[in-house]
Structure formats: structure tokens, C-alpha cells
Amino acid sequence: MSLKTSNLSFKDRVDHEVNNDIMRKAVIKAQETIGTNRQKMVDELGHWEEWRDLAKQIRNHVLQNIDAYLYQLSEKVTENGGHVYFAETAEQATEYIRKVALDKNAKKIVKSKSMVTEEIGLNHVLEQEGMQVIETDLGEYLLQVSGDKPSHIVVPAIHKDRHQIRKDLHEKLGYDGPETPEDITLFVRKKIRQDFLEADIGISGCNFAVAETGSVCLVTNEGNLRLATTVPKTHIAVMGMERLAPTFEEVDVLITMLARSAVGAKLTSYNTWLTGPRLEGETDGPEEFHLVIVDNGRSDIIASEFKEVLRCIRCGACLNTCPAYRQIGGHGYGSIYPGPIGSVISPLLGGYDEFKELPYACSLCTACNSVCPVKIPLAQLILKHREVMAQTGKTPAIERLSIFGFGLANSNPALWKIGVNVGAKVASKFIKNGKAPISIGALGEWTKARDLPQPDGESFRQWFKNREAK
Known part of the structure; x- marks a missing residue:
């Protein structure tokens, strides 16, 4: 099956x-x-x-x-x-x-x-x-x-x-x-x-x-x-x-x-x-x-934290209001259950190995919550999937490494200060006309549709300190 x-x-x-x-x-x-x-x-x-x-x-x-x-x-x-x-x-x-x-x-x-x-x-x-x-x-x-x-x-x-x-x-x-x-x-x-x-x-x-x-x-x-x-x-x-x-x-x-x-x-x-x-x-x-x-x-599912999804009466109202579904249609989900309801129930019935991307096919705008006739908190359940996948190591290795690095720097004030100061200078040299020289992964997908802000080489802390001095 x-x-x-x-x-x-x-x-x-x-x-x-x-x-x-x-x-x-x-x-x-x-x-x-x-x-x-x-x-x-x-x-x-x-x-x-x-x-x-x-x-x-x-x-x-x-x-x-x-x-x-x-x-x-x-x-x-x-x-x-x-x-x-x-x-x-x-x-x-x-x-x-x-x-x-x-x-x-x-x-x-x-x-x-x-x-x-x-x-x-x-x-x-x-x-x-x-x-x-x-x-x-x-x-x-x-x-x-x-x-x-x-x-x-x-x-x-x-x-x-x-x-x-x-x-x-x-x-x-x-x-x-x-x-x-x-x-x-x-x-x-x-x-x-x-x-x-x-x-x-x-x-x-x-x-x-x-x-x-x-x-x-x-x-x-x-x-x-x-x-x-x-x-x-x-x-x-x-x-x-x-x-x-x-x-x-x-x-x-x-x-x-x-x-x-x-x-x-x-x-x-x-x-x-x-x-x-x-x-x-x-x-x-x-x-x-x-x-x-x-x-x-x-x-x-009844015995899990996702129990509420089984209230679903298959009306499709969440699909009819979802901005993500509007852009990628049902076939974009690759499951017979598409849209917000599919993003919740497909990983539960078919497993994360098959449908680990679906909880991310959502902006968490909560439009689906407001139209569901049986009040399923679909956006919260989608977010719960992301949490479960992060806790069980189902997310990509590079993502886990990035989050680990961010957490490490964010918990060390001295390391954070060095990072933002150096990062501001490096970014000002490499980002030109809203584009980065390396365009892979999430950065590549991001810059397909929008430009990166142009850094001036000054971190916020440096800017604030200079402004305060003036």
C-alpha cells in the first residue's frame, strides 16, 4: 500500500x-x-x-x-x-x-x-x-x-x-x-x-x-x-x-x-x-x-498527539483556502491526501520517509484553521510534525548542523559578537546586486524569487554604538 x-x-x-x-x-x-x-x-x-x-x-x-x-x-x-x-x-x-x-x-x-x-x-x-x-x-x-x-x-x-x-x-x-x-x-x-x-x-x-x-x-x-x-x-x-x-x-x-x-x-x-x-x-x-x-x-493516530486530525469529515475546505495548494495543486503533494489535511495525515499513514516534505509545504498562515468545520488545528499539527521530525533526526543533516551552530553561537555572547561583526563585513564583500556568489540549498531557492538585502559592512551593534556616540 x-x-x-x-x-x-x-x-x-x-x-x-x-x-x-x-x-x-x-x-x-x-x-x-x-x-x-x-x-x-x-x-x-x-x-x-x-x-x-x-x-x-x-x-x-x-x-x-x-x-x-x-x-x-x-x-x-x-x-x-x-x-x-x-x-x-x-x-x-x-x-x-x-x-x-x-x-x-x-x-x-x-x-x-x-x-x-x-x-x-x-x-x-x-x-x-x-x-x-x-x-x-x-x-x-x-x-x-x-x-x-x-x-x-x-x-x-x-x-x-x-x-x-x-x-x-x-x-x-x-x-x-x-x-x-x-x-x-x-x-x-x-x-x-x-x-x-x-x-x-x-x-x-x-x-x-x-x-x-x-x-x-x-x-x-x-x-x-x-x-x-x-x-x-x-x-x-x-x-x-x-x-x-x-x-x-x-x-x-x-x-x-x-x-x-x-x-x-x-x-x-x-x-x-x-x-x-x-x-x-x-x-x-x-x-x-x-x-x-x-x-x-x-x-x-488516536493514541498520539495528532488525534484531532481524525475529526476530519473530508470536506476539502482547507484545500479551498490554502495559498500553498493554490500554487502547487494536489499533485505537488504527491499524496492522495493533498493540502493542509494531507500535510498532517499523509506522514501519519505513510510515514515520514515518504512524506517528510509535506509539513513544510505550508506557510503556517492558519487560513485552514479558520474554515475547518470541525475545528481541527491543522497549522498547529503541521508545526508539531516539524517538531517531531527535528527531535527524531528526520530533517536534513545540513539543517541540523546549521541549527546546532546557530544555537552554539547564540548561547555565547562573545562568539555571537565576533560572528555578526565578521559576517557583516564578509557579506558586504560577497553580496552584489542582491545575489550571493554561492547559490545552493535554501539560499539558492530564496534568491530565485527575491533579492538579498545589500549589507554595508556594519553590524547592528556597531551601527547602534556609532549612532549612540553621535
């Missing part, structure tokens, strides 16, 4: 994305549009901070009692005729789903949009068995056709424009129509309608699971999920273990916050509630239902 979406280094990814004009224009437009609509919905709802406090309390309560609610949920799903599987790792989750698919002799599988299935690498596992896996969310489908990866939690194809999409569809599927969204959508709709009817299994994610009833709540805008979960004979829902709510009353609050924060709407187009397989006398729904509950490191 890997959360990685690119084998390029962080620097190479960033260099590529900051020069991707199409992506940057698309992201800027989306951030501005969603941000404006979100604010309208916030103002219309009223008492927004009180709603945020309530949502935070609900999510904290779930995390504090997660063992009890998971037990209640599993009992109710089983009572409703479904099957429950607890997967400690991504590999266990994909292996269970693989076995179910093989048992059903599945040839074609339709999927609705699901971040957790991206996280565990489900598609790859099933395709290795020769099964055809079809993403039915429009954005995910377009990315699957082009061989691309999602770049946003809610709007996966946010980095593409209609010209690129039309080109991909023409080259891969022979589409010859115009590039208007309506025509492209109609083409895709006709293309995958038969897939729904022929699919042996439908796979979905889970926005919230209701412990009291064993129900799965799914929030979509296209209606594709209802076809994926009701037409095939088998439905498999995959959920992160923290995506729980005690009752429908709490889900009502969370959905209210989710829709407004994600896309600036009162509600999404479709709010779907599924409770087990089809019962006798019912006309639609699957004959068999499986709920796969994925841990994949979440238990460790």
Missing part, C-alpha cells in the same frame, strides 16, 4: 506544478468560486461558530468512544443481514475484497468515489486479478481514462480544463463531440450506463456510518452511487474506522457542515442511506452487503 501518487521528488513536483498554468488557473477559479458560495451558505445558516463547536464535540465524542460505537455498528450491520470485516491494514482490506470478488466470479466492478479505496490501492489489486474496475464519479472516470491521479479530496479533476478533458476522451475513447461540459457528461453517461447493468459488484466509500441502525450514509452530486450500490448483486462499502456517528441526529449536523464547507451548498444533490442488503419483498438493492472497516494506522 502506498499513498504516493508520484515517484518524482518533492522539489521536482513543485517545480513542475508552479509552471502548470492550466492547473493554477483552474485551482484559483475553483477556490474563489467555492469560497464565495461557502461564505453565502455560512452567513445564511447563522451561528456558524456554534455549529462548528457542535460538530467538533460530536467528532470528539466518537473518537473517545470509538470502540463502543464500532461494536454497536458491527452488531447492527450483522443483524440487518450484512457482513462486517475489520481490516487492521490496507493489505488485509484489499485481500478481503479480492476474495469476495473471486468468490462471486466478478468480471466487472463499478465504483463510486472513495478516498479510502484510493488510500488502500484497491483498484490495482482487483485489476491484477483480471477484473475490470470502472470509476463512475465523473471526475474520477475522466482521470481513470487519462491515467491520471486525483488532485483534490472533493473535486478530483480540479486541475484539468475542458480542452484537456476533450482531448483525453478523443484519444482514449474516440469522442468527437464539442468540449462543452454538457456534451462531455452526456457522452460519459451513455458510455457507463451499460457498465452499471453488467457489473457483478458495486463498491462505495462511506461518508458516515450510523452506529444505532447500522446504516451507511453516502453523499454525492451525480446519482452514480445509487446505481453502483443498488443494481449489482453485491455491494461492498469501505470506510475508515473513524467515520462514525452515534445516531441520525448527529449525522444531520455533520452533513449540514459537510455540504456547506465542501462546495458551498445547503445539501449535495443526493444523500443516500443504505441499511443492509435487499430484504424480501423489496424491489431494488443488493442481495449481499459487506462493510469493510479500515484501520490502517488510525488506532495509532
